[in-house]
Amino acid sequence: MAAMRLSRLLFVTLREDPADAEVRSHALMARAGFLQKLAAGIYVYGPMMWRVLRRIEHIVRDEHDKAGCLEMLMPALQPRELWDTSGRWDRYVNDGILFHFKDRRGSEVCLGPTHEEVMTTYVQRQVQSYKQLPVILYQIQTKFRDEIRPRFGLMRGREFIMKDAYSFDTSAEAMVESYQRMREVYRSIFSRCGLRFTPVQADSGAIGGSGSEEFMVDADTGEDAIAVCRATSYAANLEKAVSRIPAPAQPAEELPMHKEPTPHARSCEDLLALFPELPITRMLKTVLYAVVYADGSEGVVAVMCRGDREINEVKLSNHLQALQLELASEEQVKAATGAEVGFAGPIGLASHVRLLADQSVEGVKGFLCGGNETGTHYLDVYFGRDLEQPETVDFGTVQAGDQVMDGEGEIEITRGIEVGHIFQLGTKYSEAMDATFSDENQKTKPIWMGCYGIGVSRVAASAIEQNHDEHGMIWPLPIAPFAVHLVQMKAGNAEQDALSLEIHDKLEAAGVDVLWDDRKKVSPGAKFKDADLVGIPLRIVVGRDAASRGVEWSLRAQAGEKEAISADEAMQRAIQMAQEAGR
RNA sequence: CGGGGAGUAGCGCAGUCUGGCAGCGCAUCUGCUUUGGGAGCAGAGGGUCGCAGGUUCGAAUCCUGUCUCCCCGACCA
Structure with missing residues (x-):
C-alpha cells in the first residue's frame, strides 16, 4: 500500500474562516479542505471528508447487516405517477421541497427526497406470500430536497447522503417488533460513532404514521429543541412533547363580564x-x-x-x-x-x-x-x-419547569441535532400502492411497514459540532479520517525519515490507518496547527529523539498532555486504541 | 415568499460615496537563511472587478436589467 503522505494528499488549509460559514462544523471543515461549497446547500466532499463518510457508512452497514437487513440501491430519479399514487406529489410541490422537472417527452420526474414510493412498489412486485416476510431493506444514497433555506453547511443541505431503511411485516405486532429491532440498531450505530445522543419521541410529520422516535446528537447549536426530564428519562421533540402545566391563578371573587x-x-x-x-x-x-x-x-x-x-x-x-x-x-x-x-x-x-x-x-x-x-x-x-x-x-408547547405527565419530574429544554428518525408507518403506503401478501388462509392483506432514516453527512457535521475546540475539529476515533496523525518534524532528516516510515508501515500492517505529515519546508508550528485543525485523535510526533527511537505521544482530545515514549510503545498504544474503537 | 446585505487573485478584505495605472494580508512559485506551536529576507506569478446592456474621451466606481451568495423573518395578537 502506498504510504499516506500528507505531501501527496492535496492538503490545503486556510488560516481564516470562510465568510459564509455560520456554524463551527462548517467553518472548520471548510478551513481544513474537507468541504467545498458548489452552490447553496450543495457541497463537494474532499478526500478527507470522504474517508469520514465511508467510516460512518461502514458502521451503518455493519449494524444493519448484523440485524439481518438487506442492502440495495434505488434510483434517485422517480416518476410523478408514483408520487400521485401515494398522494404526496402535491404536498411536496406545495411545500416547495421537491426538485422536479419534465423529461424530453414531457413526463414529470423528481429527484428523490425519500424512497417510500419506490421501495413499496419494489416490494409490491416482489412479495406475494407471508412466507417472504418479514424483510428489512435499506440503501445508502444521495437525497435531494430543495430546502426553503439551506444553512449551516452540511446540517441542512439540498443534497445529502442518507441511509434509508424500510421494514415489511405481516401484522401490526410484527411491525412493532421490527421497529424495536431498528431502535437497537440505531442506538448501536450512534454509540459506535462515538456520539453522545438522546432518543426522543417525535412527531411523524409529512411521512405519516404512528410511532416515531428521533435520535438527537446533543449539541447546544442544534436546530431542534427537545424536552427532557432527568428524573423520569422522558424525552420528546418539542413538537410532540406533553406536560402538566402550572395551575392558573384564581380570581378572589366572581364578577360579571x-x-x-x-x-x-x-x-x-x-x-x-x-x-x-x-x-x-x-x-x-x-x-x-x-x-x-x-x-x-x-x-x-x-x-x-x-x-x-x-x-x-x-x-x-x-x-x-x-x-x-x-x-x-x-x-x-x-x-x-x-x-x-x-x-x-x-x-x-x-x-x-x-x-x-x-x-x-x-x-x-x-x-x-x-x-x-x-x-x-x-x-x-x-x-x-x-x-x-x-x-x-392539547395545542400547547411545553416549557422548561413543566411537570412530566406521568411521574414526578421537571422538564428541561435542551438542544440537539436530528441525525436519525424512525417511524411506524402502518399500512398507509402499502394500501395506497397495493403492496399486499397472502396469509396462511390465502387472504390478501396489506403489508405493515416501518421506515428508518439516518443523515450520514449530517452525522459527520454533528460529530464536529459536538466535538471541537478553538483550534479545530476533534474526531471521535471510530469515524476519524485517520486513526493516527504521524507528525514528522523535519522531513529529510535521515533518522526521522527512517523512524517515520517504520512507524507508518508497521501501523498500516496492523490495520491502523496513518496520516503521515512528511512535508518538507513546513515549520513545526504550522504542522501542529494543521494537526489540531484536522483533529485526528491519536498523534505521534517524530522529532529530536528519533535517533534513540523516542517519540512524543498525545491525544487530540487532551491537548497539552504530551508524553515522551518509545516508538514501539506508541505503536502498541495506537494499535490497541484503534482496535478498541472498532476500526 | 417578504426584508436586509454582499459579489474585486485560491481564501479573507480595501478601493465604489467624489469615474482617471486594480491594491493589501494570507496562500502559491524561485533563491538564501531558518526548523518543537502558523519563521525571516529578497524576488516572482496570478484579475474578462458576477454577467449583460447603457452613459462617458475614459467605468470596479454612475444608470438599467439580470444571476448568484449570505443573514433575518417565516411567528403568539
Missing part, C-alpha cells in the same frame, strides 16, 4: 402594564390561523391559549389535518374579528371562523380576552357562564 377600553394594548405584555394586578394566567389570547385542508378547502381557525403559554403549530396542524397552516393575514383578522390585529377574542367572531382552545385554558376563570373591537378587551369572563367552552385539545 364587562368590556373595558384597552387602547393600543395588542399583546399580553401591554395588557399586563394596563392591568398590573391581573395575573397572566388569567389572560387568554386568541390566535387566528389561515388553514388549507387536505381536501384543498381553506378556512380560518381561532385558537385560544393561556397568556403565559404558546401554541404548538405542529399539534394544531395535525389535529386539523391541514396541508398548510400559517398565521392569518391582517385582512383575514379584520374580516374575522372586525378589529385590528391584537384584539381577537372568542365572543362575536364571524361565523366562518372555527373556534378551538388549547388545554391551557382548562380551569381558567374570570379571564381577560380580546373584545373583537379595536381597543377593547373583555374582563372577568367565565366559560359556561358567558360563553361555551370551545373544543379543547
Whole structure:
C-alpha cells in the first residue's frame, strides 16, 4: 500500500474562516479542505471528508447487516405517477421541497427526497406470500430536497447522503417488533460513532404514521429543541412533547363580564402594564390561523391559549389535518374579528371562523380576552357562564419547569441535532400502492411497514459540532479520517525519515490507518496547527529523539498532555486504541 | 415568499460615496537563511472587478436589467 503522505494528499488549509460559514462544523471543515461549497446547500466532499463518510457508512452497514437487513440501491430519479399514487406529489410541490422537472417527452420526474414510493412498489412486485416476510431493506444514497433555506453547511443541505431503511411485516405486532429491532440498531450505530445522543419521541410529520422516535446528537447549536426530564428519562421533540402545566391563578371573587377600553394594548405584555394586578394566567389570547385542508378547502381557525403559554403549530396542524397552516393575514383578522390585529377574542367572531382552545385554558376563570373591537378587551369572563367552552385539545408547547405527565419530574429544554428518525408507518403506503401478501388462509392483506432514516453527512457535521475546540475539529476515533496523525518534524532528516516510515508501515500492517505529515519546508508550528485543525485523535510526533527511537505521544482530545515514549510503545498504544474503537 | 446585505487573485478584505495605472494580508512559485506551536529576507506569478446592456474621451466606481451568495423573518395578537 502506498504510504499516506500528507505531501501527496492535496492538503490545503486556510488560516481564516470562510465568510459564509455560520456554524463551527462548517467553518472548520471548510478551513481544513474537507468541504467545498458548489452552490447553496450543495457541497463537494474532499478526500478527507470522504474517508469520514465511508467510516460512518461502514458502521451503518455493519449494524444493519448484523440485524439481518438487506442492502440495495434505488434510483434517485422517480416518476410523478408514483408520487400521485401515494398522494404526496402535491404536498411536496406545495411545500416547495421537491426538485422536479419534465423529461424530453414531457413526463414529470423528481429527484428523490425519500424512497417510500419506490421501495413499496419494489416490494409490491416482489412479495406475494407471508412466507417472504418479514424483510428489512435499506440503501445508502444521495437525497435531494430543495430546502426553503439551506444553512449551516452540511446540517441542512439540498443534497445529502442518507441511509434509508424500510421494514415489511405481516401484522401490526410484527411491525412493532421490527421497529424495536431498528431502535437497537440505531442506538448501536450512534454509540459506535462515538456520539453522545438522546432518543426522543417525535412527531411523524409529512411521512405519516404512528410511532416515531428521533435520535438527537446533543449539541447546544442544534436546530431542534427537545424536552427532557432527568428524573423520569422522558424525552420528546418539542413538537410532540406533553406536560402538566402550572395551575392558573384564581380570581378572589366572581364578577360579571364587562368590556373595558384597552387602547393600543395588542399583546399580553401591554395588557399586563394596563392591568398590573391581573395575573397572566388569567389572560387568554386568541390566535387566528389561515388553514388549507387536505381536501384543498381553506378556512380560518381561532385558537385560544393561556397568556403565559404558546401554541404548538405542529399539534394544531395535525389535529386539523391541514396541508398548510400559517398565521392569518391582517385582512383575514379584520374580516374575522372586525378589529385590528391584537384584539381577537372568542365572543362575536364571524361565523366562518372555527373556534378551538388549547388545554391551557382548562380551569381558567374570570379571564381577560380580546373584545373583537379595536381597543377593547373583555374582563372577568367565565366559560359556561358567558360563553361555551370551545373544543379543547392539547395545542400547547411545553416549557422548561413543566411537570412530566406521568411521574414526578421537571422538564428541561435542551438542544440537539436530528441525525436519525424512525417511524411506524402502518399500512398507509402499502394500501395506497397495493403492496399486499397472502396469509396462511390465502387472504390478501396489506403489508405493515416501518421506515428508518439516518443523515450520514449530517452525522459527520454533528460529530464536529459536538466535538471541537478553538483550534479545530476533534474526531471521535471510530469515524476519524485517520486513526493516527504521524507528525514528522523535519522531513529529510535521515533518522526521522527512517523512524517515520517504520512507524507508518508497521501501523498500516496492523490495520491502523496513518496520516503521515512528511512535508518538507513546513515549520513545526504550522504542522501542529494543521494537526489540531484536522483533529485526528491519536498523534505521534517524530522529532529530536528519533535517533534513540523516542517519540512524543498525545491525544487530540487532551491537548497539552504530551508524553515522551518509545516508538514501539506508541505503536502498541495506537494499535490497541484503534482496535478498541472498532476500526 | 417578504426584508436586509454582499459579489474585486485560491481564501479573507480595501478601493465604489467624489469615474482617471486594480491594491493589501494570507496562500502559491524561485533563491538564501531558518526548523518543537502558523519563521525571516529578497524576488516572482496570478484579475474578462458576477454577467449583460447603457452613459462617458475614459467605468470596479454612475444608470438599467439580470444571476448568484449570505443573514433575518417565516411567528403568539
